[in-house]
Amino acid sequence: MHHADHQSVPPAGAPLIDPFGRPISYLRVSVTDRCDFRCVYCMSEHMTFLPKSEVLSLEEIDRLATAFVRRGTRRLRLTGGEPLVRRGILDLVASLGRHLKTGALDELTLTSNGSQLDRFAEPLFAAGVRRINVSLDTLDADRFAAITRWGRLPQVLDGIRAATAAGIRVKLNMVALAGVNEDEIEAMLAFAADNGHDLTLIETMPLGEIDGDRMDQYLPLSRVRERLARRFTLQDIAVRTGGPARYVRIAETGQTLGFITPLTHNFCESCNRVRLTATGQLYMCLGQDDSADLRAVIRATGDDTALDRALDEAISRKPKGHDFVIARRGAAPAVARHMSVTGG
Template sequence: MLEDKFGRRFHYLRLSVTDVCNFSCDYCLPDGYQCDSDRDFLRLSEIRQICSGFAKLGTQKIRITGGEPSLRKDLPEIIQIASTTPGIKQVAITTNGYRLAQQVESWFNAGLNSLNVSIDSLDPRMFASITGHNKLDTILTGISRALELGLKVKVNGVLMRQYNDNELERFLAWLKDTPITFRMIELMETGDNVEFFKRNHLSGEPIKQKLIAHGWTPVIQDKTAGPAQEFWHPDYRGKIGLIMPYSKDFCASCNRLRISATGKLHLCLFADKGLDIRPLLQDTDTHLLQQQLKHLLGDKEASHWLDQGFTGATKHLAMLGG
């Protein structure tokens, strides 16, 4: 079992397979994707070793992230590798939904259990303004298809003062008859968005208190769940969640590690550097990989220190899929 010096156990791996994204979201890549790093992304054989090594150390859930993972033509093969790894019980993906309607069935057939889709606004004009693409209707069609297939669907929206501060009621109306979980994520400061963060950061705490006051009840999460506080209401088919990285003790329940698309272990989304494990992925035996993972975990810090303005090596969220 992967366990750090603070007693936190890690059942959950976020595996980035590309840092390329075709959206230009204002809070992440406002100028679009800039190729400023090595694009020798993980090969299928290396992904297989990662999945196997982590599974043997107790990992039960793998989330495939980017950038935008659907930009890899071999994404179904990646999903199949993860889903057929002994010990892995859940395979999820985070996507901007651009190709969801066309590709979700192939992902499902490869073994996908659930997906997260990014939608920061249900207003088509605002959505296009944020992302640079007029694709909201297409993405909503893809979500409907995913639900028809029986996939568990979560939708992520980043809270931003100047963009979607007034959309809570619109999202709640959507949840009335739609069996998804919508999670509002506090905007996080990164190396590239400091001024944007200062203008747009909102705390999720007032929204949490409003939900509780209107009869929303906390959902009990399992050990592989992410960091969201989720709530349900008997009058709604959908659930709502809040991810508040600036809240007290946010890191106390951390259960996830990250691998970048070029084979670096990140002990935190905001770690000051990635730790290169790629040489260990060339060995068909995962024993050395497992030993190194346990050793490197000793350097994991108690907190991300975001509240102190520390953003580490994370220039933008596309680097590691958030």
């Protein structure tokens, strides 16, 4: 990747602060809408992907992310689709890693399905990645194949081991699905404890039309928590990672368990993050459709003055919270776009 001079070490600009006084310190960037899996709660089996011209180039992603870093973003997470299927992704990670070296960025991380980690773990570590989130909903190979449609569990477990061996901490994200993997949550906790992983449980979200009725999969985490509390001592802990999870410590094992309950508004108050899609649309809130077209801005000019203005304007529209509700049966999703477009 070649950088114009204005992209080398950005002089700090005024921090981006939303109307509620929250600094925007966390940017999630979807680097592709494509994935090598077709998880049943995320995509339909026959997805139509974006034409290449609509997707940001790696240079454009770098330019946008760098503008955010210049304006006070401290944590950058690359998502997808599956970020590691994007051609040239390592060039982008290595390039963004320069902001870790200057101290402008505290963390550069990814959310991945783990399928490509076996070959990417070491170069990712070399580029400055120290932590990665891997989606893992089951430890049963047949069930894994059914949930992911195209995925193979052994490949993902190898990837997780490779990342750990390379020095990258792996956090596991498990979507809790009623009647699918709810009987496996304790097994996943044990797997996480044995291998040094934190685990976060996630409720399914009403994003994008999928094949099937999402209400059938919906498992309230309050119910999961109640069940776990019968077996374990769950201690609330105040740790906030800047993401939406609420954490407990399991007294018996000492491990941390996170709960992400997007439907209960519990994480809007302290929301410090925005999301950039693979097409350069900036979403100020995952649960609302309001967005800003940053692709148009950067394709119009190589000068970042207009981009800075567009960022100020977008962040001025960041809402206090969202309106997610899983509604009555058969209702359309609260937000029509797929999770794979906005980025996990």
